[in-house]
Amino acid sequence: MYTHEFKKRVRYAETDKMGYLYYGHYAKYYEIGRVELIRSLGFRYRDFEDILGVKLPVVSLESRYLKPAYYDDLITIESTITSMPTKLISFDFKLINEKSEVINTAVVKLFFVDSATEKRVSCPSAFADKLATYF
Amino acid sequence: MYTHEFKKRVRYAETDKMGYLYYGHYAKYYEIGRVELIRSLGFRYRDFEDILGVKLPVVSLESRYLKPAYYDDLITIESTITSMPTKLISFDFKLINEKSEVINTAVVKLFFVDSATEKRVSCPSAFADKLATYF
Amino acid sequence: MYTHEFKKRVRYAETDKMGYLYYGHYAKYYEIGRVELIRSLGFRYRDFEDILGVKLPVVSLESRYLKPAYYDDLITIESTITSMPTKLISFDFKLINEKSEVINTAVVKLFFVDSATEKRVSCPSAFADKLATYF
Amino acid sequence: MYTHEFKKRVRYAETDKMGYLYYGHYAKYYEIGRVELIRSLGFRYRDFEDILGVKLPVVSLESRYLKPAYYDDLITIESTITSMPTKLISFDFKLINEKSEVINTAVVKLFFVDSATEKRVSCPSAFADKLATYF
Numbered sequence: 116m117y118t119h120e121f122k123k124r125v126r127y128a129e130t131d132k133m134g135y136l137y138y139g140h141y142a143k144y145y146e147i148g149r150v151e152l153i154r155s156l157g158f159r160y161r162d163f164e165d166i167l168g169v170k171l172p173v174v175s176l177e178s179r180y181l182k183p184a185y186y187d188d189l190i191t192i193e194s195t196i197t198s199m200p201t202k203l204i205s206f207d208f209k210l211i212n213e214k215s216e217v218i219n220t221a222v223v224k225l226f227f228v229d230s231a232t233e234k235r236v237s238c239p240s241a242f243a244d245k246l247a248t249y250f
Numbered sequence: 251m252y253t254h255e256f257k258k259r260v261r262y263a264e265t266d267k268m269g270y271l272y273y274g275h276y277a278k279y280y281e282i283g284r285v286e287l288i289r290s291l292g293f294r295y296r297d298f299e300d301i302l303g304v305k306l307p308v309v310s311l312e313s314r315y316l317k318p319a320y321y322d323d324l325i326t327i328e329s330t331i332t333s334m335p336t337k338l339i340s341f342d343f344k345l346i347n348e349k350s351e352v353i354n355t356a357v358v359k360l361f362f363v364d365s366a367t368e369k370r371v372s373c374p375s376a377f378a379d380k381l382a383t384y385f
Numbered sequence: 386m387y388t389h390e391f392k393k394r395v396r397y398a399e400t401d402k403m404g405y406l407y408y409g410h411y412a413k414y415y416e417i418g419r420v421e422l423i424r425s426l427g428f429r430y431r432d433f434e435d436i437l438g439v440k441l442p443v444v445s446l447e448s449r450y451l452k453p454a455y456y457d458d459l460i461t462i463e464s465t466i467t468s469m470p471t472k473l474i475s476f477d478f479k480l481i482n483e484k485s486e487v488i489n490t491a492v493v494k495l496f497f498v499d500s501a502t503e504k505r506v507s508c509p510s511a512f513a514d515k516l517a518t519y520f
Numbered sequence: 521m522y523t524h525e526f527k528k529r530v531r532y533a534e535t536d537k538m539g540y541l542y543y544g545h546y547a548k549y550y551e552i553g554r555v556e557l558i559r560s561l562g563f564r565y566r567d568f569e570d571i572l573g574v575k576l577p578v579v580s581l582e583s584r585y586l587k588p589a590y591y592d593d594l595i596t597i598e599s600t601i602t603s604m605p606t607k608l609i610s611f612d613f614k615l616i617n618e619k620s621e622v623i624n625t626a627v628v629k630l631f632f633v634d635s636a637t638e639k640r641v642s643c644p645s646a647f648a649d650k651l652a653t654y655f
Contacts (some may be wrong), residue, residue, distance in 0.1 A: 127555070127565075128409050128548040130402040132456055138308040139277030140400050143533040148275065150532070150592075160532075161592045166266075172318065173273040178311045186402055187555075187566045262420070263413040263544050264429075267535040267591055278398040285397070285457075296395075296457045302569050321537055322420075322431045408578040409551065412544030440554065443543040448581045 117249040119152035119188040119196045125188045136184035141210070142176065145223050148194035149206045156245045164230065174203065182218040189213055200238035200248050202227060212227045251328045252384040254287035260323045271319035276345070277311060282359050283329035284341045291380045299365065302374045306360040309338065317353040324348055334385050335373035337362060386466045387424035387519040395458045407455035409478070412446065415493050418464035419476045428514045435502065437509045441495040444473065452488040462510055469520050470508035472497060521653040523600045525558035529594045541589035546615070547581060550628050553599035554611045561650045568634065572644045576630040579608065587623040592617055604655050605633060605643035 123144060131137040150160045163169045184190055193209040203224055210219040229236045258279060266272040285295045298304045319325055328344040338359055345354040364371045393414060401407040420430045432441045455459055463479040473494055479491040499506045528549060555565045563646040568574045589595055598614040608629055615624040634641045 126548060127401055130408055131397055131401065132400040132404045132623055133305055133307065134402045135307065137398055138311065139274060142274030142277065143531060159592065161275065170268055172317050175315065176273065176311065176313045180292065180308050180310065183307065187564065191327065246538055261413060262416055262536055263542055265533055265537040267537065267539045269537045272533055281397055282411060294457065322429065403575055403577065405577065408581065410548030412547065416544065440538055442540065443537065443585050444583065445585065446543065446583045450580065452576050453577065472530060 116195060117152070117156070117246060118193060119148070119155045120150040121148055121192045121194070123147055123190055123192060124155070125186055125190060132188045134185060135182075136188075138178075141180075141219060141221065144190065144192050144210060145176075145194075145206065145221055148192035148208055149223070151192075152194040152196070153196055153242070156242075157237060158242050158245055163227075163228050163239065163242070167241060168230045168233050169236060169239055170228050170230050171195060171204070172228060173224050174224045176221065177225050178219065178221040180219055182212070182216055184210070184212060184218055190218075196246065199246065200227075200243065202235050202237055204238060213217050251295070251330060251332050252287070253289045253328060254290045254293070256283055256286040256327045256329070257314060258282055258327060259324055260319050261278065262321060268318075268357050269320060271323075273313075273315060276313055276354060276356065278314075278342065279327050279345060280311075280329075280343050280356055282342055282351060282374055283327035284358070286327075287331070287341070288377070291377075293380055298377070302373060302376060303365045304374055305363050305365050306339070307363060309361050311356065311358050311360045313354065315354055315355040317347070317351055319345070319347060319353055324350070325353075331381065334381065335362075335378065337370050337372055339373060340381040386452070386465060387422070387426070387516060388463060389425045391418055391421040391462045392463060393417055393460055394413075395454050395456055397456060400456045402407070403444065403453075404455060405462050408448075408450060411448055411450075411489060414460065414462050414480060415464075415476065415478050415491055418429070418478055419461035421462075422464040422466070422476070426512075428512050430517055433497075433509070433512070434497075437511060438500045439506060439509055440498050440500050441474070441477060442498060444494045444496050446491065446493050448489060448491040450489055452482070453484055454480070454482060454488055460488075466516065469516065470497075470513065472505050472507055475509060479488070521600060521602050522557070522561070522651060523598060524553075524560045526553055526556040526597045526599070527599060528552055528595055530589050530591055530595060532591060535591045538588075539590060541556065541593075543585060546583055546585075546624060546626065549595065549597050549615060549628055550599075550611065550613050553597035553613055554559075554628070556597075557599040557601070557610075557611070558647070561647075563647050563650055568632075568644070568647070572646060573635045573642055574641060575633050575635050576609070577633060577640065579629045579631050581628050583624060583626040585624055587591075587617070587621055589615070589617060589623055601651065605632075605648065607640050607645060618624055
């Protein structure tokens with residue numbers, strides 16, 4: 116298992132007329148969570164695309180909204196990989212507010228796709244090797 | 251059961267560097283789908299807030315991405331209510347491209363919350379009555 | 386001079402905690418305005434990219450916010466080309482609410498850039514010819 | 521004069537199919553720039569709304585796009601107040617990439633509006649006093 120935390124503040128642009136973080140913006144928080152988890156392993160998401168010729172389209176998203184997030188809240192995005200990726204990589208997320216309340220949980224699954232052939236491929240070893248240390 | 255279709259074009263603002271409709275923007279398509287379904291019943295989403303003093307925060311979102319959507323695609327958002335709302339209202343969505351391919355399916359659930367008391371309430375009869383005709 | 390009108394509704398996703406259409410979303414309205422103006426001429430913005438190998442990065446944006454726009458407002462985007470494009474194309478916008486009030490005016494200028502060479506080029510004749518009828 | 525710098529990374533959500541930071545997202549960068557400038561003075565933007573009952577709608581935006589920003593670029597947002605605010609506050613922005621190139625400049629002007637009366641008011645002294653030290 117590998118977990119990484121990253122903090123992001125709720126911006127005015129992301130609020131809605133209820134005064135909440137709009138439900139559609141959470142997906143961006145998950146993006147930031149997984150990209151920063153990857154960076155914390157000494158890899159970069161863009162290396163998948165630019166060096167390895169692999170892209171990672173999202174296959175599924177499941178999100179549960181437990182409490183609202185509000186303007187200017189500093190949200191901790193806790194991102195976890197619970198099992199070694201195969202042709203699919205799965206991220207678990209918890210969003211936590213400054214009162215240490217879990218306000219949202221989510222699971223996002225992505226495929227590895229070869230940009231040239233558009234075929235699904237296995238998780239590149241350049242990344243899998245870095246992750247394997249933690250499993 | 252009640253189903254409504256609404257068309258929305260994929261805008262440049264919504265694409266990402268893969269050339270796809272970014273996975274985080276689908277939630278906005280579901281919002282548009284459910285709001286236009288409500289309008290088609292002769293009601294307006296804003297009447298919940300402005301007249302009835304009820305807001306509808308999203309409780310959960312499940313989304314499956316089957317095929318990408320591309321810039322300028324005209325997407326049909328098919329929104330369905332399959333059962334009469336109680337304290338919770340559930341919408342099923344299918345997103346369909348111009349080749350009639352289902353590119354995404356989703357389920358979004360929302361609660362009815364009294365804006366003054368912040369307590370969950372039942373679906374207001376002003377809306378339930380309009381919907382009941384179809385069940 | 387060539388003018389085109391297109392209507393777009395303000396979505397919940399676009400509101401902010403003031404209850405206004407967030408100032409950063411207007412740029413998307415201008416995008417929609419210019420793309421639909423181009424479509425009304427029997428051309429498509431994507432044809433610039435896909436057929437002519439030309440892209441149109443934005444060079445400058447000037448926007449004046451006169452009145453707020455609110456959730457569910459149906460906004461008329463009035464887009465105008467006042468002079469034949471050269472290496473630069475300039476669009477004037479007026480956003481008008483349902484009370485016929487001008488709520489925003491803007492000017493957006495874009496360059497024509499050859500996607501292969503990344504050099505600025507003149508407005509492609511495939512588009513200029515369609516526009517010339519109106520000048 | 522008072523200047524503050526804040527860094528923000530370009531996210532996938534913000535790119536478009538050209539691979540650029542979409543022109544409409546820059547406004548959010550300016551929002552972040554001015555909010556963090558205010559925080560650096562020991563004040564918070566939300567205090568205007570929550571404590572002082574004052575909101576700051578944007579009056580005008582002028583933006584010049586000099587070079588593209590790309591996915592994962594770490595952008596420095598340099599925000600400057602060049603003159604003491606009156607009934608209007610003006611921010612100058614420079615966006616700078618990791619090669620120290622200025623990629624965008626902008627000016628954003630906002631009014632102070634009393635939330636209760638919807639009338640324009642002068643810059644609250646609670647904020648003006650903190651800023652005055654630098655003028």
